[in-house]
Amino acid sequence: MRDGCMLRANVFRPDGDGRHPVLVFRTPYDKNFAQITFMTMDSFRAVEAGYVVVQQDVRGRFASEGDVHAPFVDEFADGHDTVEWAARQPWSNGAVGVYGTSYHGFTAWAAAVEAPPALRTIAPSQAPNATHRVFWRGGAFQLGMHANWSVRVIGPNALLRAEAKSDPGERMAAFADLVEHMDDFATMASALPPRSLPAGRPDDPFLPYIYDVFEHRARGDDFHRQRSIEGRHAQIGVPALIIAGWHDPLLESDLAHFTAMRANAATPQAREHTRLVVGPWVHGAGLHMSAATEVDFGTRASGLAMDLREDLTTLHLRWFDRWLKGAPAEDEAPVRIFVMGRNRWQDETEWPPARAVATRWHLHSDAGLSPRAPDSGARARTYVHDPADPVPTIGGATLLPLDHRRGSASQADLLTRPDVLVFTSEVLDQALEVIGRVRAELWAATSARDADWVIKLCDVHPDGRTFNVCDGIVRASLRDSSWAAPRPIQPYEPVRYEIDLLSTAMVFDAGHRLCVLVMSSDFPRYDRNPGTGEWSLDADGLLVAAQQVFCDAQRPSFVELPTINRRR
Numbered sequence: 001m002r003d004g005c006m007l008r009a010n011v012f013r014p015d016g017d018g019r020h021p022v023l024v025f026r027t028p029y030d031k032n033f034a035q036i037t038f039m040t041m042d043s044f045r046a047v048e049a050g051y052v053v054v055q056q057d058v059r060g061r062f063a064s065e066g067d068v069h070a071p072f073v074d075e076f077a078d079g080h081d082t083v084e085w086a087a088r089q090p091w092s093n094g095a096v097g098v099y100g101t102s103y104h105g106f107t108a109w110a111a112a113v114e115a116p117p118a119l120r121t122i123a124p125s126q127a128p129n130a131t132h133r134v135f136w137r138g139g140a141f142q143l144g145m146h147a148n149w150s151v152r153v154i155g156p157n158a159l160l161r162a163e164a165k166s167d168p169g170e171r172m173a174a175f176a177d178l179v180e181h182m183d184d185f186a187t188m189a190s191a192l193p194p195r196s197l198p199a200g201r202p203d204d205p206f207l208p209y210i211y212d213v214f215e216h217r218a219r220g221d222d223f224h225r226q227r228s229i230e231g232r233h234a235q236i237g238v239p240a241l242i243i244a245g246w247h248d249p250l251l252e253s254d255l256a257h258f259t260a261m262r263a264n265a266a267t268p269q270a271r272e273h274t275r276l277v278v279g280p281w282v283h284g285a286g287l288h289m290s291a292a293t294e295v296d297f298g299t300r301a302s303g304l305a306m307d308l309r310e311d312l313t314t315l316h317l318r319w320f321d322r323w324l325k326g327a328p329a330e331d332e333a334p335v336r337i338f339v340m341g342r343n344r345w346q347d348e349t350e351w352p353p354a355r356a357v358a359t360r361w362h363l364h365s366d367a368g369l370s371p372r373a374p375d376s377g378a379r380a381r382t383y384v385h386d387p388a389d390p391v392p393t394i395g396g397a398t399l400l401p402l403d404h405r406r407g408s409a410s411q412a413d414l415l416t417r418p419d420v421l422v423f424t425s426e427v428l429d430q431a432l433e434v435i436g437r438v439r440a441e442l443w444a445a446t447s448a449r450d451a452d453w454v455i456k457l458c459d460v461h462p463d464g465r466t467f468n469v470c471d472g473i474v475r476a477s478l479r480d481s482s483w484a485a486p487r488p489i490q491p492y493e494p495v496r497y498e499i500d501l502l503s504t505a506m507v508f509d510a511g512h513r514l515c516v517l518v519m520s521s522d523f524p525r526y527d528r529n530p531g532t533g534e535w536s537l538d539a540d541g542l543l544v545a546a547q548q549v550f551c552d553a554q555r556p557s558f559v560e561l562p563t564i565n566r567r568r
Helices: 043-048 075-088 103-113 131-135 143-162 168-183 185-189 208-215 251-264 268-273 284-288 312-325
Strands: 009-012 020-027 052-057 092-101 119-125 241-245 275-279 335-339 344-348 357-363 381-385 421-424 432-446 452-460 466-475 495-508 513-519 545-549 558-564
Touching: 009 043, 020 075, 020 103, 020 312, 043 052, 043 312, 052 075, 075 092, 075 103, 092 103, 092 312, 103 119, 119 312, 131 143, 131 251, 143 168, 143 185, 143 208, 168 185, 241 251, 241 284, 241 312, 251 268, 251 275, 251 495, 335 432, 335 495, 357 513, 432 452, 432 466, 432 513, 452 495, 452 558
Parallel strands: 020 052, 020 092, 092 119, 119 241, 241 275, 275 335
Antiparallel strands: 009 052, 335 344, 357 558, 381 545, 421 513, 432 495, 432 545, 432 558, 452 466, 452 513, 466 495
C-alpha cells in the first residue's frame, strides 16, 4: 500500500504467460476460506473464462499486515492501491473489476469512490451504503447484527492479533473467554447496559470499533461519514452490477446505491448502465437458496438456476465480459426483480416502479384490516409491554446466529402473545400485487417516557399459516431527530408515528389474507427500549409499560402499500 503496509493475496490465473483482465476480491474473513471467497462467483470458473482472480486479506486481518483493523475506513485508499497494483502485474492487461458480497461489496464501492484509473466496473452484492443505516434503524439500535458481526465474526481474529505478543497461555485464556460469550449469544445480547458487552475488554478493547459504534450515535458525525459511501456516488465513474435480497438487512443500502448511481454517478456510462437484480434472498450464502428460511419460492429463485437461465457466476462473468473484455452488450432491463408469491422474475425500467399506487389498509378496533376508513369514536386497542420479556425476533431481514430463523418465517408463536396486536383482512377475492416501498402511520400512546413501535406486514395462507413479508420500527424518543439525543415523550399522550417498512415485491394471492402485527419489541434484532427516555444503550433498568394503538377516524392507523393494478 502507499504507506508501505503489505497486504497479502491469493492469485489464481490461467496457464501460460499471457495478460488477462483481473477480478479483485477483498475480505476481512480469511482469503483461504472458500465458503466466503466463492460466495457469489466461482473463482475457478472465472479463471477458466480467462480472468486472473486476486483474493486479498484486508489490512489488519489474517495474513495481511496492519496493527488494528479499522472496519470500512481503510478500504478506500487500500482498494485504490490494490486495483492499481493488480493492473501493473505482468499477468494483467490493465483492466480491473472488483466484486463481492456484504463487506466485500463495500470494498468494491470504496475502491470505486477513489476512482483508480484501471478500474472498469464493480459487482457488489448486498453491500452497506452508510454504517449508521446498518446499525441504526428508526432510532433503534440493531444490537443483534452488531454483536453477531463484531464479536462472533470479526472478534476472534482481532483478539488473537491483539494478544499476539502476550504469553501463549494468557492469549488462549482470553480467546476461550471470548468463545464462551460468543456461544452464549442470548446472555451476551441481554446484558445491561447494552453497550457493556460481556465480551472482550471495554477498558482495553481488542477491537475498538465494537465499542466505538456504541458511542457514535448521531447519524451525520465524522465517524460514520468516513465509513460510508452515501453522498459519494458522484465520484464513481464506472457501472455497477448490484445484487440484493428482499430479506437482507442491507436491502435498502443496495436500493440506495442503485438510485444514487442512476441519478448522480460521475459519467453517463455509469448512470445509464448500472444494473439492479433483487431476489428473494437472505444475507450472504442465502443467495444460492430458493427458500428464504420457511417459504420455498421455487427453483427459479435460486442463485444456482436464476429463472432457469443462469447461475450467479454466469451472471457475473457476462457482466465482466462486457466491461473488461468488450463483449457485445445484451439487451437487458436496468432492474430485474423476483416477485414473491407469483414466484417469477420480471423486468422493470426503474426503481421503485412509478406505476405503483399508494393504497391504505386501515387498522380497526375489531382487529380487522381493510381499505375502509375507521369509524369515529372507535376504541383503542391496548397491551402491556414488558421489556424483560420481549417479543422474540422471528424471521425478517436479520443477521443473527444461525439458530434464529431468517427471511419468511411462520409467525405462529407471536399470534397468541398478549403483547402483540393482530389485525387481519378478509379473504382476498383477487390477487394483490405490492411492489415498492411500504410505509405505515401509527397513532399510539404509552404510559412510559419512551416506546418502540414495531410493525410487521404478513401473508396469511388459506390454511392459516402466517409468514412475515416486511417490517419496520420507530423509537418514539428518536423519531424525528438526528439521533444526537433522545427526546422523551409525555406519558399517555397520543402521537402520530411514521414507520418505514422498507421495500418488497410480493403478490398476496386470491384466497390469502393480509395481516399486520403491532408490538413494542423485536429482540435480539433490536436493543430493548427501557421506557425511561434515556439512551437505551446506557440503560441498566427496564420499565413495564401500558401501550395504546388508536384506530379511530380522528387518529387513523394504517399501512400504505404500493399496489400494482393489473387488468383482469
